[in-house]
Amino acid sequence: MRLVIPSGANDIVNQALKYGHDKRLPTLNKIVTIGGPFDGLTGFLSTQTEATVRRLDVKPSRFTKHFSEMLKYRHNFPDNVKLLNVYGDTNTGYNNDGFVGVASARSIRYLLRGKLAQYQEAFYSGEQAAHCALNQNPSVAHKMIAFLW
Template sequence: MAHSLVNAGLTKTIVRATVSTKGKVSLSGHFHEGDYHPIVEVGFAGNRNSSPQQWGRWAKATVVKLQQTYHTKTFNMVGHSMGNMAIMYYLSANDRRLPRLRKQVDIAGHFNGILGVNDEPNRMKLTREGKPEKMQPEYQNLLSLRRTMPKDQIAVLNIYGDKDDGSHSDGSVSNASSKSLRYLVADRARSYQERRIIGVRAQHSRLHDNVQVDRLLIRFLRH
């Protein structure tokens, strides 16, 4: 996915940020002068940790490191699977001292549950504004974003997969769980849009290696 952005001419720079279980961030590579859209790939050493609050703290540690190292003023975030909850819990901390988030891309987000854990195919119901009839604790913890998310600042693109097999899911996350993001952010976001990817390559772990997703990402981040 990152290399698709390089190939599209958005950037020439990919830096790797590794976050230890204690929140120490190590950067591999450097930003280059004149490259205004460098990519930072973020990896959590404790990626089996199941706490979204912890993921949010690790995301914040990464943003702080970039701010200290490169005096970053604005940035975009792209998350897949658990990376989405890292973004959401980062936002819920509402730290105004940090750089301004401009664009947020959520791919295969399990905002209100995971199939086989606390959700089942075709079980979750949403209101027209995306509010789940039953909210998981992790989702309830994010309801404060409806008041605290920066107003008219962040453009949000929500991409989810539908295997087209009757489950209305990407095999791991129901479309309803992904679409429940709307209720949390749409009223505060600068813009909010959803895009559904259909077919075999819309399976959860294949969405970050999908040409359709790459095209959506390039178009959204280019401007």
């Protein structure tokens, strides 16, 4: 099984897809993903409006090779996991955080549909929603703390 894309958000999901039922590993209860390019960087230069993108179904319109591979292993994902998916849009007209498209970040919901005990999305926009700024955004930190504790 090869599930590789360089991203912390993807790493934890890939780990759970590969080893989700391995009793030798700690039990996964909650995950926070921030700006995860789950369906790669497709849609990076999408010129649809933010409101349009957020209304769209979370099913990707085209699956990257990586996303298709993750779909094959979704049955391995552990039960009763709660997930907070944080993503952003810098409002530059391209529906992305500077690196990851909103649609790609939201595709995790489609990937893990019916597998999660709880799914939450937290959307941020503006300068503080840039990919490298999301993890330093105080609003994101408060949301994460509330979710985890």
